[in-house]
Amino acid sequence: MNVPSASLVPALAYIAPPDDGLDLLYLDTALLVVNKPAGLLSVPGRGDEKHDCLALRVQAAYPEALIVHRLDMQTSGLLVLARGPEMQRRLSIQFARRAVDKRYLAVVEGLLPTASGEIDLPLIADWPNRPRQKVDLLAGKPSFTRYQVLSHDPAAETSRLALWSATGRTHQLRVHLQAIGHPIVGDALYADAAKPASGKRLLLHADHLALAHPESGRPLDFSCPAPF
DSSP states (O other): OOOOSSOSSOOOOOOOOOOOOOOEEEEOSSEEEEEEOTTOOSSOOSSGGGOOOHHHHHHHHOTTEEEOOOOOTTOEEEEEEEESHHHHHHHHHHHHTTOSEEEEEEEEESOOSSSEEEEEOOEEEOGGGTTOEEEOTTTOBOOEEEEEEEEEETTTTEEEEEEEESSOOTTHHHHHHHHTTOOBTTOTTTSOTTSOOOSSSOOEEEEEEEEEOTTTOOEEEEEOOOOO
16 A cells, blocks of 8 residues: 655645734743744744744743643644743643643534533544544544533524543544534634635634642633634
């Protein structure tokens, strides 16, 4: 069997949004929390043209800042960075143990018939079409998403959802919602190829994050309303 050596998904040029300064939501001696704009990489990508990213923009002001977790380039919202290696280690343990509460807000195509639900579908990289991921019931890694319908827009035939990812696989929310027939609005990678991607951006935003302070252990709770 011949396996394509390159992606079958057309590569899109990376054009980082203008650097208008950090949207800094929280800062202390251990960590900082920023609102990442849509269209900006969390960390540098491959090639000089993908050098600009949130981590480097933060490090220009706070050189000791280190990334703890990531958001997809197209996703906006709350991102935590540690101030120094020890704080990075402590925060990374919380994320690895899934002790951090992360919520996302999305607008999806179609009117979901139920007020809430769960999506339990294993995911794996779609290597011939990378960076796409896909559902694979045999070889995929366990992936679990919970959703709650916040509102419907019958005129636009869309639904606004709150989302929780229990496993944090690459593109998990996007693939899971496509798999149940409700792709996220503006998703050029997973929306129906027969339809033009509606909207100028992916309507997915990390709007809430709660964790324990890596030094004191006190609870921290952050919210950042979606810009859509």
